[in-house]
Amino acid sequence: KGQLPTRLWLSPPTKMDAHQLTEEGYYGIYGKAGARMEMPGCSLCMGNQARVEPNSTVVSTSTRNFPNRLGDGANVYLASAELAAVASTLGRLPTVEEYMGYAAKLDTMASDVYRYLNFDQIAEFRKIAASANIPVIQA
Template sequence: GCSLCMGNQAQIKEGSTCISTSTRNFPNRLGKNTNVFLGSAELTAVASKLGKLPTPAEYLAEIGVITKDADKIYKYMNFNQIEEYVETAKEVKAA
């Protein structure tokens, strides 16, 4: 889970293990006596699919589906490289 719910009002079952996309963790934040691993969205998705933390080989095999389109997927993290965004941003006036 992400930090919007997990660690605030939601927690996992006592004594269980999970992977989270949260940016932080500390003892008992996500649940009492739990094992929590923090990971990227991609790693967390692969772990969810496999039901366990993947080996490096398992991760690379699963992530290969998006690797071929990485230039299209990850460009949206670089707004300054998206022509439509850059053009719209030029029209914005500071208040």
């Protein structure tokens, strides 16, 4: 629906996730909204690339936080992907009522949204994994 009121950085955990997001058109949607796409992997989660302006407020899906990790005086909130998405849409942390409203909409799509957490149950991924050539190293 246009530009986000926040600065949004996306960093998928793997190349496979980045490929899936591209195939489904999400990279294009977020790109048009002004999101910055990072390389897949531990770039933002390690805190060694992205730095925010001093004293900024950040909502992060990272698993760790410590003083000045993302920027001098940065106030960082660790959040679920769902909460981070709502905050990036609103430009602030939502109220409980706002979050629950978004969560109710997301829940109607749960079978599609959360299917990616079960790669072993998705036929196309099982097929690719079965054809992977993984060298065996003899000790």
